[in-house]
Amino acid sequence: MDAVLTREEAPARHGDVRLRKLEVCLRSITALADDINAFEFVSADGQPLPGFTAGSHIDVHLSGRMVRQYSLCNSPIERDRYVVAVLRDRQGRGGSMAMHDELRAGQKLKISRPRNHFALSTSARRHVFIAGGIGITPIVAMISEVQRRGESFHLYYCARSAQRAAFLDELQPLVERGDVSVHFDQGDPRNGLDLVSTLKEYLPGTHLYYCGPGRLMDAIEAASAHWPPAARHCERFSAGAATRSRPNDIPDGDGDEDAPFDVELRRSHKTFTVHPGESIVDVLRSHGVDVDTSCREGYCGTCMTRYLAGEPLHRDTVLDDEDREAFVMICCSRAKSQTLVLDI
Numbered sequence: 001m002d003a004v005l006t007r008e009e010a011p012a013r014h015g016d017v018r019l020r021k022l023e024v025c026l027r028s029i030t031a032l033a034d035d036i037n038a039f040e041f042v043s044a045d046g047q048p049l050p051g052f053t054a055g056s057h058i059d060v061h062l063s064g065r066m067v068r069q070y071s072l073c074n075s076p077i078e079r080d081r082y083v084v085a086v087l088r089d090r091q092g093r094g095g096s097m098a099m100h101d102e103l104r105a106g107q108k109l110k111i112s113r114p115r116n117h118f119a120l121s122t123s124a125r126r127h128v129f130i131a132g133g134i135g136i137t138p139i140v141a142m143i144s145e146v147q148r149r150g151e152s153f154h155l156y157y158c159a160r161s162a163q164r165a166a167f168l169d170e171l172q173p174l175v176e177r178g179d180v181s182v183h184f185d186q187g188d189p190r191n192g193l194d195l196v197s198t199l200k201e202y203l204p205g206t207h208l209y210y211c212g213p214g215r216l217m218d219a220i221e222a223a224s225a226h227w228p229p230a231a232r233h234c235e236r237f238s239a240g241a242a243t244r245s246r247p248n249d250i251p252d253g254d255g256d257e258d259a260p261f262d263v264e265l266r267r268s269h270k271t272f273t274v275h276p277g278e279s280i281v282d283v284l285r286s287h288g289v290d291v292d293t294s295c296r297e298g299y300c301g302t303c304m305t306r307y308l309a310g311e312p313l314h315r316d317t318v319l320d321d322e323d324r325e326a327f328v329m330i331c332c333s334r335a336k337s338q339t340l341v342l343d344i
């Protein structure tokens with residue numbers, strides 16, 4: 001009987017590089033603001049890193065099997081490094097604390113290839129960005145790209161204070177040019193950006209991108225509800241609000257959520273039944289099958305798995321229609337068919 005392949009081995013055999021992990025070296029750690037550090041990764045073997053597009057993120061594999069997603073904040077034209085900026089979140093699930101407290105320059109780590117669920121529109125006539133706090137990280141890469149393309153944009157950058165806002169120095173020339181406005185609320189949202197008036201007028205051809213804490217995201221979502229869904233793009237730190245701003249964020253609507261189904265692992269010749277209330281991940285782990293997860297709510301992409309037959313009941317909020325032809329998020333999705341065959 002075949003052994004269950006690890007994620008690193010599997011794509012090599014099946015030709016899908018998107019799931020293959022990369023070994024990188026942490027070249028430097030730089031303080032950007034209070035409790036925010038930048039972590040710069042370079043290839044461990046000296047080869048150029050896979051290219052990425054603005055808005056991409058990577059999974060960082062930390063101690064204790066923690067996997068966390070961080071947006072790339074350097075320019076997408078750079079091929080020799082990936083840079084992420086991480087806020088130390090004492091109330092979080094431990095990933096940011098591990099990044100801040102355990103990582104040291106020179107250390108080797110495993111990361112995923114960059115994935116992008118927050119891409120820039122290629123047809124926009126103007127881009128409007130709203131960043132809240134550490135939500136600036138994907139947006140600085142996007143700003144770099146729209147500047148390179150010579151496209152029109154404006155960034156509204158909301159933070160508690162200058163001390164807690166990363167990238168202020170880099171953005172200062174754009175502030176002086178009028179392309180960036182910065183809003184410090186000193187911890188009181190009533191002092192913050194007036195979202196209703198900022199988003200009141202929708203000009204055709206304008207695309208809105210936003211990233212930040214859940215309450216800000218929900219407020220932006222409400223204030224831009226009259227904008228076309230295809231013109232709104234967001235990246236959340238959590239599953240968040242009940243409504244979604246991108247067409248691809250709409251989970252499958254049909255299918256019996258609770259129907260049991262079989263999950264067949266084609267390469268390991270095993271079949272298990274997923275009962276109501278269980279996830280595919282739960283069932284695989286209970287039978288000793290090792291799978292990576294992070295959010296377990298269908299928004300991070302860590303558990304993305306190729307399927308070979310059957311019809312998934314997609315419950316994630318990240319895969320687009322094309323990806324859904326080949327991949328399924330096994331932390332949250334189920335199956336419409338009696339059997340779902342996975343490439344594991």
Ligand code: FES
Pocket residue numbers: 292293294295296297298299300301302303304316329330331332
């Ligand atoms: S673990 Fe995040 S999408 Fe499945």
